[in-house]
Amino acid sequence: MRVLGVDPGLTRCGIGVVDGGHGRAVRFVAVDVVRTPADAELPERLLAVSDAVERWLDAHRPDTVAVERVFSQHNVRTVMGTAQASGVVALAAARRSLPVVFHTPSEVKAAVTGSGRADKKQVGAMVTRILRLTEVPRPADAADALALAICHLWRGPVSARLAQAQAQAAQLAKAHRARLAAARRKE
Amino acid sequence: MRVLGVDPGLTRCGIGVVDGGHGRAVRFVAVDVVRTPADAELPERLLAVSDAVERWLDAHRPDTVAVERVFSQHNVRTVMGTAQASGVVALAAARRSLPVVFHTPSEVKAAVTGSGRADKKQVGAMVTRILRLTEVPRPADAADALALAICHLWRGPVSARLAQAQAQAAQLAKAHRARLAAARRKE
Numbered sequence: 001m002r003v004l005g006v007d008p009g010l011t012r013c014g015i016g017v018v019d020g021g022h023g024r025a026v027r028f029v030a031v032d033v034v035r036t037p038a039d040a041e042l043p044e045r046l047l048a049v050s051d052a053v054e055r056w057l058d059a060h061r062p063d064t065v066a067v068e069r070v071f072s073q074h075n076v077r078t079v080m081g082t083a084q085a086s087g088v089v090a091l092a093a094a095r096r097s098l099p100v101v102f103h104t105p106s107e108v109k110a111a112v113t114g115s116g117r118a119d120k121k122q123v124g125a126m127v128t129r130i131l132r133l134t135e136v137p138r139p140a141d142a143a144d145a146l147a148l149a150i151c152h153l154w155r156g157p158v159s160a161r162l163a164q165a166q167a168q169a170a171q172l173a174k175a176h177r178a179r180l181a182a183a184r185r186k187e
Numbered sequence: 188m189r190v191l192g193v194d195p196g197l198t199r200c201g202i203g204v205v206d207g208g209h210g211r212a213v214r215f216v217a218v219d220v221v222r223t224p225a226d227a228e229l230p231e232r233l234l235a236v237s238d239a240v241e242r243w244l245d246a247h248r249p250d251t252v253a254v255e256r257v258f259s260q261h262n263v264r265t266v267m268g269t270a271q272a273s274g275v276v277a278l279a280a281a282r283r284s285l286p287v288v289f290h291t292p293s294e295v296k297a298a299v300t301g302s303g304r305a306d307k308k309q310v311g312a313m314v315t316r317i318l319r320l321t322e323v324p325r326p327a328d329a330a331d332a333l334a335l336a337i338c339h340l341w342r343g344p345v346s347a348r349l350a351q352a353q354a355q356a357a358q359l360a361k362a363h364r365a366r367l368a369a370a371r372r373k374e
Contacts, residue, residue, distance in 0.1 A: 042289070043281035050278055070267055080257055080270050087271025088278050091237055094230035102229070 002029070004062035005149030006053065007141045008070065008086035010036050010045045014145030015053065017060045018131065020153035028131040029060060031142045042081070050088040057096055065093040066152035068144065069102040103151050108144070111151035123147050189216070191249035192336030193240065194328045195257065195273035197223050197232045201328030202240065204247045205318065207340035215318040216247060218329045229268070237275040244283055252280040253339035255331065256289040290338050295331070298338035310334050 007014035013036075017029035034052040036045040057065075067090060070083045086102075093100045106116030112126045124136040124143040130150055137143040194201035200223075204216035221239040223232040244252075254277060257270045273289075280287045293303030299313045311323040311330040317337055324330040 041287070043277040043287040046274055046278045047281040083267050083270035084274025084277070087233055087274035090230040090271070091233045091275050091278070094234040100228075100230040 001064070001153065002060065002062045003064050003066050003149040003152045004056060004060060005066045005145040005147070005152065006086075006089045007068050007144040007148060008049075008082050008089055009141060010042075010049065010081040010085050011038060012139060012141045013049050013052070013085060013089075014139075014141030014143075015056050016137075016142065016145035016149050017056070017062060018146060018149035018153060024154060026130060026150055026153055028133060028146070030056075031137050031146055032056075033139060033142050033145075042084070045081075046084055046088050049085050050092055053089050053092045057092060057098070062098065064152060065089070065098050065100045066148045067100060067102050068108065068148055069104045071104075101152055103148060103155070107155065108147050108151040111154050112147045120144075188251065188340065189247065189249045190251050190253050190336040190339045191243060191247060192253045192332040192334070192339065193273075193276050194255050194331040194335060195236075195269050195276055196328060197229075197236065197268040197272050198225060199326060199328045200236050200239070200272060200276075201326075201330075201332030202243050203324075203329065203332035203336050204243070204249060205333060205336035205340060211341060213317060213337055213340055215320060215333070217243075218324050218333055219243075220326060220329050220332075229271070232268075233271055233275050236272050237279055240276050240279045244279060244285070249285065251339060252276070252285050252287045253335045254287060254289050255295065255335055256291045258291075288339055290335060290342070294342065295334050295338040298341050299334045307331075 001020045003018055003020065005014075005016045005018065013034040014031070015034060016031040019027040019029055021027065034049055036048045040048075067086050070079060070086050090100045109118040109123055110116040112130060113122050115122075120140040120143070124140060127133070127143045127146045127150065128136045131146060137146060188207045190205055190207065192201075192203045192205065200221040201218070202221060203218040206214040206216055208214065221236055223235045227235075254273050257266060257273050277287045296305040296310055297303040299305075299317060300309050302309075307327040307330070311327060314320070314330045314333045314337065315323045318333060324333060
């Protein structure tokens with residue numbers, strides 16, 4: 001399973017690709033940061049991010065796209081641009097019928113460092129160690145994109161198994177209710 | 188000049204087309220509201236909005252796209268979806284090299300009702316009157332999309348003239364400074 005992780009942004013948009021294997025084995029494939037000039041118009045910036053993501057989807061053909069979930073507790077102006085960038089990333093994936101999953105920054109940090117409150121440095125150090133890189137990916141957006149992909153590879157199966165177990169439980173409960181109702185009708 | 192106005196949203200996205208003429212003459216062309224199911228996945232919803240906007244751009248060939256500027260003072264969840272929808276709208280326009288302009292809700296309200304604090308009902312009533320429609324466009328998102336297009340047609344030239352005047356003033360000031368500097372060098 002190959003995951004393309006995206007840390008969305010207009011000034012810097014981190015993109016990283018990681019392959020998953022058996023268990024927790026992961027392999028680094030590629031990473032880069034797309035930059036768009038702050039003085040360019042918003043539509044042009046979104047187009048540049050979109051084009052870059054499309055090129056990466058074509059070049060690396062991931063199975064899933066993992067995107068950082070944007071929150072709005074920070075600077076409003078920045079958050080709006082980030083949300084718009086994440087929208088065009090999700091759109092590019094949807095156009096290719098690729099599943100898109102969103103992970104919160106704390107989920108990502110917890111997945112790679114064990115703590116949802118880890119700082120950028122810790123995330124960078126763990127991404128470097130996990131992927132056996134020779135140096136810390138820079139800027140932090142690059143490390144974050146790889147961390148997102150790792151997070152998805154490690155959390156994804158758990159979430160999927162949980163969803164499956166819940167579906168089975170619901171199915172069993174439904175069958176049980178049906179049997180009860182049938183028994184009542186026979187009485 | 189033909190303007191396509193978009194009141195971005197995932198649950199309801201208003202799209203309206205208005206033609207401008209001499210002075211303040213405007214003509215209604217079309218209006219609709221794109222809806223996406225609340226239980227669908229975000230990427231699917233963004234794709235539906237994007238596809239609808241692309242169809243409208245192809246069908247009506249506007250000269251400019253006017254989009255409501257999103258603020259984040261409201262419900263965070265809704266605002267993020269709205270920002271993402273506005274991002275894919277801006278992207279669709281940028282892909283066609285169409286200019287995209289953003290107008291704030293209060294600019295739009297002020298343009299059509301004279302007050303930046305007008306309510307939805309007032310905006311609907313004025314849009315109906317300005318475009319000489321037989322009934323108020325419903326839901327409010329449809330009226331808002333038309334109001335955005337009208338706002339751009341009425342404000343656009345003023346903003347453009349203002350920007351031009353400012354550019355000329357800056358040019359004159361620069362030339363004046365250059366002359367002063369040249370005069371000083373000769374002294």
